[in-house]
Amino acid sequence: MQLAGMASNRGRNLMHIADRAPGGVEFAVVLSNTEGAPVLEAASERGIPTEVVVRGDDESREDHEDRVRERLAEYDFDLVTMDGYMRILTERFLDAMPTILNVHPSLLPSFPGHDAHEQVLESGVRLSGCTVHVVDETVDGGPIVTQEPIPVFEGDDADSLKERVLYEGEFAAYPRAVRWFAEDRVTVADGEVHVEGDTGGAFPARRVVSNDHGASLRYGENPHQDAALYTDAACTEASIVHADQLNEGAKGLSYNNYNDADGALDLIKEFDEPAAAVIKHTNPAGCATADSLAEAYDRALSTDAMSAFGGVVALNRECDAATAERITDSFKEIVVAPGYTDSALDVLFEKENLRVLRVGDLSERSETLVEKPLTGGRLVQERDLQPVSREDLEFVTARDPTEEEVESMLFAWKVIKHVKSNAILFTDGTETVGVGMGQVSRVDAVRLAAMKAEEHAEGKGPEGCVMASDAFFPFPDGIEEAAAAGITAVVQPGGSVNDEDVVATADEHGMAMAFTGQRAFRHD
Numbered sequence: 001m002q003l004a005g006m007a008s009n010r011g012r013n014l015m016h017i018a019d020r021a022p023g024g025v026e027f028a029v030v031l032s033n034t035e036g037a038p039v040l041e042a043a044s045e046r047g048i049p050t051e052v053v054v055r056g057d058d059e060s061r062e063d064h065e066d067r068v069r070e071r072l073a074e075y076d077f078d079l080v081t082m083d084g085y086m087r088i089l090t091e092r093f094l095d096a097m098p099t100i101l102n103v104h105p106s107l108l109p110s111f112p113g114h115d116a117h118e119q120v121l122e123s124g125v126r127l128s129g130c131t132v133h134v135v136d137e138t139v140d141g142g143p144i145v146t147q148e149p150i151p152v153f154e155g156d157d158a159d160s161l162k163e164r165v166l167y168e169g170e171f172a173a174y175p176r177a178v179r180w181f182a183e184d185r186v187t188v189a190d191g192e193v194h195v196e197g198d199t200g201g202a203f204p205a206r207r208v209v210s211n212d213h214g215a216s217l218r219y220g221e222n223p224h225q226d227a228a229l230y231t232d233a234a235c236t237e238a239s240i241v242h243a244d245q246l247n248e249g250a251k252g253l254s255y256n257n258y259n260d261a262d263g264a265l266d267l268i269k270e271f272d273e274p275a276a277a278v279i280k281h282t283n284p285a286g287c288a289t290a291d292s293l294a295e296a297y298d299r300a301l302s303t304d305a306m307s308a309f310g311g312v313v314a315l316n317r318e319c320d321a322a323t324a325e326r327i328t329d330s331f332k333e334i335v336v337a338p339g340y341t342d343s344a345l346d347v348l349f350e351k352e353n354l355r356v357l358r359v360g361d362l363s364e365r366s367e368t369l370v371e372k373p374l375t376g377g378r379l380v381q382e383r384d385l386q387p388v389s390r391e392d393l394e395f396v397t398a399r400d401p402t403e404e405e406v407e408s409m410l411f412a413w414k415v416i417k418h419v420k421s422n423a424i425l426f427t428d429g430t431e432t433v434g435v436g437m438g439q440v441s442r443v444d445a446v447r448l449a450a451m452k453a454e455e456h457a458e459g460k461g462p463e464g465c466v467m468a469s470d471a472f473f474p475f476p477d478g479i480e481e482a483a484a485a486g487i488t489a490v491v492q493p494g495g496s497v498n499d500e501d502v503v504a505t506a507d508e509h510g511m512a513m514a515f516t517g518q519r520a521f522r523h524d
Contacts, residue, residue: 001182004077005030005048006085011039012166013083013103013174018046022175023182028075031068033087049075055087065093072097079181081174082135086114091137099181099188100135103174105165107131107147112140117158117165126152128161130169132177134188143193145186148173149208176206202368203380214241220255227255237366240265240336243357246345250355253334256281257312261334261357263418264314268336269362270414271316273430276300276323278332280311283438287415288431294322299431302458305330312336316362319344328354338362372524386518388413393514394494396503401489401512404429405466409491409514412468417520423470424449424478426462426487433457433465442469443478450485462486470520472496476505483509493519 003025005014011030018027030043031051040050051071055064064087080100094100106116108131113119120128129149136142148169152161180186185196198205211230220227231241240261245252253261264279267287276297277287286303290296293315301308313327315337324347327335334355335348348356371380390406401409412427419425419437424445426434434453436445446467453462463486472495473479479502482490490506494515506513 001025001079002028002075002077003178004028004072004075004080005039005043005083006080007032007037007039007083008034008086009037009039009084011037011042011083013170014039014081015042015046016171017081017175017178018043018048020175022179025079025178025182028077029072031072033064033068033085039083061087061090062092065090069093069096079178080135081178083174088139089135089137094135094137101132101145101174101177101181102135102140102142103170104131104133104140105162105170107149108133108140108144117161120152120161121156121158128152128165130165130173132173134193143188143191145177145180145193145195146173146206202382207378207380215252217255217258218252225255229258235367237364238265238269238338238359238362240357240359243336243359246340246356246358247349247354250353253355257334257355260312261314261336264312264334265336265359267415267418268314268316269365270417275316277314278303278308278311279314280307283420284415284418284432284435285311286432286435289411290430292322293317293320294326297323297326301326301330302460303432304435304452304456305458306456308332319348321347324348384417384520384522388516388518392516393491394517395512395514396494396499397511397513398507399510399512401466401514405489405512406514408466409468409489412466412491413516413520416468416470417522419470419522421470421521421523423520423522425468426450426453426465426485427468428460428465431460433460434462442471442473443475443481445469446478446481446485450481453485464488466491468492470522472499472519473502474498476501478502479505479509479511483511487511489513491516493517495519 005027007014027048029049032040033053035052035054043050053068053071079098082102107129111119127149129147131147132145134142150165150169180195187194211232214229214231217227219225240258260279260282263282264277267277268275271289273289274293274296275289278285278300285307286300288296288299310331310333312334313332318339319337320341321343324344328351336357338360339358369380370383371378408427408429411430412425416423416425422439422442422445424436426449434449436449439445450462465487466489467482467487469492472493474496475498489512491514
């Protein structure tokens with residue numbers, strides 16, 4: 001799609017559209033009614049032809065528009081985009097041109113006219129924004145194509161609000177509208193605009209996210225990075241963001257503390273049985289379920305007590321004194337639980353720097369999406385909440401797994417969803433034994449899990465364990481390494497072109513193997 005741009009001054013929106021090329025659009029020409037307007041030089045620097053048609057002192061509006069039309073007639077274009085073109089256009093001009101768009105720095109129909117920011121501030125509204133609309137013969141009265149909201153803050157003046165609306169509002173909304181036209185998704189008829197595909201749902205066509213500043217953090221991941229916490233007041237699921245820190249005298253949570261505690265809480269929500277997990281750098285150092293919370297913690301810690309030093313402990317039951325005593329036996333940064341007995345708090349509060357977080361009931365899983373910021377955008381996906389039951393497992397080896405191995409497979413699959421890929425997990429019953437996380441080679445992840453199980457696990461080892469893999473084995477070498485470590489059963493997604501060879505290798509070593517049919521990657 002070819003565009004004609006019309007601007008009287010800087011035309012920053014037009015140049016932003018030229019640079020972003022939404023929908024692959026290009027400018028055929030940029031025209032100004034002001035000699036020496038900055039937009040002309042900016043367009044020329046981008047190789048865009050320019051025209052200047054200045055209205056004479058005694059020239060009628062119609063005659064001036066005729067000259068504009070004559071000049072534009074030398075170019076082929078499909079859409080006109082205005083940006084601060086300080087003239088009201090006549091119906092005759094509009095009828096002779098393709099659709100003309102303009103952007104206005106307020107949420108129309110509120111605050112039309114040239115002093116929109118001053119009107120906004122005088123009114124006392126707390127939300128402004130911008131509107132991209134089809135131009136008609138009225139002042140800012142044409143049908144609306146899209147809008148973008150922008151907050152108004154205490155201390156704003158017209159200049160600060162103008163800059164924020166431009167860079168955060170107009171620079172988002174105008175390219176969006178142009179892209180819609182380029183994709184032939186917009187219908188303008190009878191004074192109304194309809195956009196095909198501008199729908200809501202789990203993944204809406206547009207996302208408007210509003211969070212409140214919750215806390216200024218000491219620093220980010222590293223001391224040279226500033227950081228802050230933003231909160232979603234609408235979230236009803238148990239979260240670290242909304243947790244009560246019970247020992248108020250202790251230091252606040254850091255950026256890394258929030259990240260680790262969130263990962264620990266997310267893992268512990270997987271289990272109905274009493275469960276405990278220890279997290280370090282968002283990876284499980286250990287996790288277990290048992291008949292009692294204290295026993296579950298002991299089993300989780302024994303996976304890798306050395307790595308658990310300075311970690312985050314998460315529990316899915318009210319913390320009792322027996323569990324609290326075990327937690328305070330070694331240095332931990334944070335403990336997270338639905339609640340605490342008074343005697344447990346007495347024990348935990350003896351540790352000055354241990355942050356004690358109460359998150360409340362864990363039964364609700366209301367947050368359905370997770371997201372990852374990228375430079376220039378965000379990735380959004382469903383949370384990995386899909387369970388795997390015994391009925392979901394496909395046994396593919398000559399030997400079926402025992403019931404104990406199946407139980408361990410199902411436990412391992414809940415945990416491995418929370419281990420960074422490439423991920424390998426060794427489990428014995430419902431406790432972790434070795435964790436191989438974040439490797440670029442799956443066979444190296446097996447070797448790491450075996451090393452951890454052999455050298456760091458206390459009172460347990462890899463012999464007789466079940467191995468879980470978050471993705472298929474591309475080659476049999478991972479199974480060979482597992483057999484050398486003493487693994488007796490494997491649970492993995494399956495789906496490799498070499499599945500037949502992988503299964504044959506498992507059969508050679510008398511292993512049982514089950515396919516889940518689903519992958520469990522976690523990359524952030």
